[in-house]
Amino acid sequence: MKTLVVYASKYGSTREIAEFIAEKLRHQGMEAEAASVGAAPRARDYDAVVVGSGVYMGHWLREATEFVRQNRAVLADRPVWLFSSGPLHLPAGTESLDDPELQPEEIGELREAVRPRDTRVFFGALDPAQLGFGHRMIRKLPAGRDLLPEGDFRDWDDIAAWADGIARALAVPAA
Template identity: 40%
Template sequence: MTTDVLVAYGTTNGSTARIAETVAEVLNKEGLTAWARPAAAVDDLSHYDAVVVGAGLYAGRWHKDARRFLRRHRRALAERPLWLFSSGPLDASASERDIPPVPGVRRAMTRLAARGHVTFGGCLEEGAKGRIAGMILRKGKGGDFRDFPQIEHWAAQVAQDLAGTRSRTDR
């Protein structure tokens, strides 16, 4: 029975962590048991029946912790239902249209037979780490573009998909 779900994430300034926590909260409300954990802190997937992995996008690439997580756990991930999400655009585009995964994430989706991917808006606010983040903020391009109703809707769809998997395996 699919009930225990890991929501692993890679983030620099914490905004992707908040998305992962929201996904886990929705999965828990939908009757699953989910935990949001930093991707770099996860050593073993044997306790999880399904996995969601998300990462902030930086210069067209996923956060390094999430990339490393996918490589380190590729065998275990290939044996479990898997969904991916990206966090990145610093505008409303992710709420207005479907943004396809960046090439590296698309390749990972194919290799690991991921069931889906979504790109959510990003968040970059004062105090963010990094030289490039500082430049973006000085140009006035920061802000919080995360759409939490969209995130909650997507997480509920993941829960429904897992419930369908669970009912098929319980027969």
């Protein structure tokens, strides 16, 4: 069972989550590798695929969405998991990361297209020193800093538990 963990990441925090998931799967005795969508990995060379993206202004990064759209037929034929690395805190009106409000815009379409086993949202990370000009300006808007606080909010236990669930699902042959 060979698993691809493919990601789109602007500043690296989603990449590190993808690498961590691949590492976890390897610890469970599976063959797994993390690759950027930019490296154009071939989904058909893998038995299972995990796709993740950082979230910006409520959307997955375009290249992650395009990866799923372009590989739709291959992915629909394999076990697939989707994750988003997004909120830096729970916005007012939401009680947990399971709140549908926190799912990026395209998740409904992508779920429909590839029927993932699960779709998860993880807390992300923001280092202001890394931000490009446009993103720095957005943080300067009123409320920008409140909505986009500095810090690393990734919950590695939560991510590890999710990866272990993937390993368990892949270890059990489909009926």
